[in-house]
Amino acid sequence: MANITFITQDNIPVTVHGESGSVMELAVENNVAGIDGDCGGVCSCATCHVHVAKEQFSLVGQASEIEKDMLELDDDADEYSRLCCQIDITPELDGLVLTVAGQ
Amino acid sequence: MKKYQSPDPFTGAREHSGCAYMNDQDDPVTMILRLKDVRKTAHNWKTFQSGAAPGRIVIPSEVNIRDTRQIPFEVDPPMHGSFRALLDPWFKRPLGNEYRAQLGQQVNALVDEVLTKGVIDAVEAFSLCLQSRALTLLLNTDASEADTWIGWGTHVFRSEDDPLDKDKAGLLYDYIDEKINAASADPEGDLYSVLLAAEVEGKKLTHEEIKGIMILTFAGGRDTVINAVTNTISYFAEHPESLTRLRNEPDIIGRAIEELIRYFAPLTQMGRVATQDSTVCEHAIKADSRVSLCWASANRDASVFESPEEVILDRKLNPHVSFGFSHHNCLGATHARQIMRVLVETLIEKVGSIDIVDFEENIEQLGEFERKVGFHRLNVHFHPR
Numbered sequence: 001m002a003n004i005t006f007i008t009q010d011n012i013p014v015t016v017h018g019e020s021g022s023v024m025e026l027a028v029e030n031n032v033a034g035i036d037g038d039c040g041g042v043c044s045c046a047t048c049h050v051h052v053a054k055e056q057f058s059l060v061g062q063a064s065e066i067e068k069d070m071l072e073l074d075d076d077a078d079e080y081s082r083l084c085c086q087i088d089i090t091p092e093l094d095g096l097v098l099t100v101a102g103q
Numbered sequence: 104m105k106k107y108q109s110p111d112p113f114t115g116a117r118e119h120s121g122c123a124y125m126n127d128q129d130d131p132v133t134m135i136l137r138l139k140d141v142r143k144t145a146h147n148w149k150t151f152q153s154g155a156a157p158g159r160i161v162i163p164s165e166v167n168i169r170d171t172r173q174i175p176f177e178v179d180p181p182m183h184g185s186f187r188a189l190l191d192p193w194f195k196r197p198l199g200n201e202y203r204a205q206l207g208q209q210v211n212a213l214v215d216e217v218l219t220k221g222v223i224d225a226v227e228a229f230s231l232c233l234q235s236r237a238l239t240l241l242l243n244t245d246a247s248e249a250d251t252w253i254g255w256g257t258h259v260f261r262s263e264d265d266p267l268d269k270d271k272a273g274l275l276y277d278y279i280d281e282k283i284n285a286a287s288a289d290p291e292g293d294l295y296s297v298l299l300a301a302e303v304e305g306k307k308l309t310h311e312e313i314k315g316i317m318i319l320t321f322a323g324g325r326d327t328v329i330n331a332v333t334n335t336i337s338y339f340a341e342h343p344e345s346l347t348r349l350r351n352e353p354d355i356i357g358r359a360i361e362e363l364i365r366y367f368a369p370l371t372q373m374g375r376v377a378t379q380d381s382t383v384c385e386h387a388i389k390a391d392s393r394v395s396l397c398w399a400s401a402n403r404d405a406s407v408f409e410s411p412e413e414v415i416l417d418r419k420l421n422p423h424v425s426f427g428f429s430h431h432n433c434l435g436a437t438h439a440r441q442i443m444r445v446l447v448e449t450l451i452e453k454v455g456s457i458d459i460v461d462f463e464e465n466i467e468q469l470g471e472f473e474r475k476v477g478f479h480r481l482n483v484h485f486h487p488r
Contacts, residue, residue: 038436038437038440039361039421040357040358040360040361040440041357041358042357042358042361042418042419042420042421042422042423043420043421043422044361044421044422044423044424044426045426045432064420066407066420066422069139069142069407069422070422073142073143073146073428073429
């Protein structure tokens with residue numbers, strides 16, 4: 001349903017295809033380095049932090065207050081940060097490029 | 104009130120003040136109660152340090168029973184990060200298929216056993232056994248070691264009549280000394296041997312550093328896992344419909360586990376020591392005084408969690424802090440989560456219902472507050488599906 005590219009912490013692009021579920025689950029299923037998803041996707045661990053390409057940020061939209069509170073204390077966060085457990089895969093995300101945080 | 108419930112004693116203080124005070128062996132503690140304040144303070148390691156005198160950030164303080172620094176728990180960045188870089192891959196092993204399969208065999212055998220036994224004490228005959236056997240996987244050591252650890256009872260540092268039992272702590276420290284010496288003479292594939300061969304920042308670890316890592320591994324995951332497992336059994340005893348629901352909706356098992364861990368918060372709080380005069384939530388904190396990050400209170404913060412007093416198995420947004428927050432998040436969390444997952448999957452496969460026969464709650468006295476953290480005894484009868 002959507003092809004999504006992760007740029008890993010070693011600057012390697014990994015493009016994977018997802019049908020449903022969250023972007024974090026897609027990354028974990030495909031062993032994308034740097035996306036751990038320790039809490040399984042309930043916004044508790046912040047181990048699925050990605051930077052969305054600026055020009056594509058409207059595709060994923062703003063984080064919720066709870067997610068923003070988590071990102072606020074992440075030293076690597078910026079205005080295009082998201083926790084990708086909170087992004088559901090939809091056809092609109094086809095072509096999305098996400099940079100794994102922590103580089 | 105249902106028997107599984109753990110009412111929040113902090114609601115009033117959290118909403119009105121944000122902080123509370125408790126004395127602990129004449130080293131008082133300012134307890135931080137709101138989720139955002141807890142997270143900010145946990146993140147601010149320069150002002151609120153972990154690397155104080157060994158044992159001081161633990162509540163009740165262990166300064167009088169322990170000289171060995173627990174690592175990486177009582178170390179601040181940047182050295183903390185170097186130890187985590189060494190330890191994290193080992194402590195992520197529970198995600199592997201073989202580890203998971205072995206844990207599954209252990210839990211299957213234990214559940215099969217209690218299903219034939221009639222009434223058992225879930226604390227001694229289930230949770231302690233499960234925790235001890237699973238720890239042999241985390242250490243990659245001989246399965247028979249679990250019998251020794253089960254023999255120590257439910258607390259490593261505590262005996263029935265004394266919350267800080269120096270003799271009992273000595274038992275663990277002597278055991279670890281022996282094991283490090285044995286691995287030094289004859290290295291195997293266990294955690295002791297891995298640590299003996301390892302380097303951090305270009306230097307071999309000392310005996311004392313290895314001992315500090317091992318004490319943390321033993322002590323940090325004992326009461327906490329036992330409480331999480333026992334509380335989970337009490338919850339399912341009073342919610343057989345939840346066993347059915349999880350059987351029918353396995354996709355929500357992950358959320359259910361996080362929710363049970365949020366609600367029961369197996370570790371009530373953890374301390375920090377202020378390195379300078381500061382403030383938290385408009386409360387003055389003096390240099391060299393203690394604060395606590397009260398995970399149990401933060402997890403019931405109604406400004407973040409909808410209906411925080413309810414267990415909502417499919418809670419979607421659940422930013423709980425039961426495994427701590429920021430640099431010092433729980434090293435054993437992957438192991439603990441895998442235990443909970445295998446436990447829930449085994450219970451829904453094999454168990455139809457659980458009866459609670461009688462029980463004795465484990466209540467912590469924290470200054471003016473009393474918090475139920477689990478059970479001293481939970482006599483139950485498991486029934487097969």
